[in-house]
Amino acid sequence: MDELQQTINSLEVAGMVGRPHNDVMKDIRRIITQLAEGKSSQGSNLAEAKIGSGDYFIESTYKDANNQERPCFDCTKKGCELYSTRMTGAKGTQFAVAYIERFNQMEEHIKTEQPKSIGTDQATKRMNAEARLKNANARQAKLLSELARDARSDVNKVLLQDKAVEVLTGEKLLAMPALGCKFYSANEIAQEIGVYSKTGNPHETAVSQLIQKYISLEEYEFEFFPGSTDNWSSDVTKYAESVLEKVENWLVKNNYPTIIQGQSNKYHIVYGF
Known part of the structure; x- marks a missing residue:
């Protein structure tokens, strides 16, 4: 498996977020349209930044139960991050946990498939340390998500959800609601x-x-x-x-x-x- 194969099919995304696949397809097409509109309106700025829908979502197909070919999308990690920004609250956090864990699994698979000639003892120790850190972060994020679910205060709930995503990714991916209301x-x-x-x-x-x-x-x-x-x-x-x-x-x-x-x-x- 090489770098280009690190994608999640939109069918799998639908399962992660608990929505019908058709609805997920509509969401992705809407995002692609917005990217195209942004590129058209901002011209060279976006072009220079190399922003394009292909960096996020790749058109593909699959065969359904009747062996008929149906459209779908392969979502890159950047595409999943972009999709997650459209979701808030517990569902957004749960999706972030699910797709990050999935990409971590693919990255670990790639590492184990690499030739042994580059798998020195030092590299193996580093990979094991990174895996342990990722697993620890995942456990911490899961605990924060559970605390957020049981929080009495909406303010605390939002802060805990935001922290869970930050622990997993190192940055705040989800667009949290504004809390400036009096x-x-x-x-x-x-x-x-x-x-x-x-x-x-x-x-x-x-x-x-x-x-x-x-x-x-x-x-x-x-x-x-x-x-x-x-x-x-x-x-x-x-x-x-x-x-x-x-x-x-x-x-x-x-x-x-x-x-x-x-x-x-x-x-x-x-x-x-």
């Missing part, structure tokens, strides 16, 4: 939109009950943060800015009610605007 506590939301108790304090309980009972939240719209006072220590739920907008819209839609019906109690509120 989060608000129920008390802060009450202050922002002017929801107060009759005593003039921000009515965080009414806002919290309103959100729990009437607002549909996406997974990324709330986060748990450590919090404490003199009397207790516990996680505090905070909400993304989009939730603040949802609460405002609910109040407008319901003509700014003066009573919020919670899960079990009613809360009287006044507005500070």
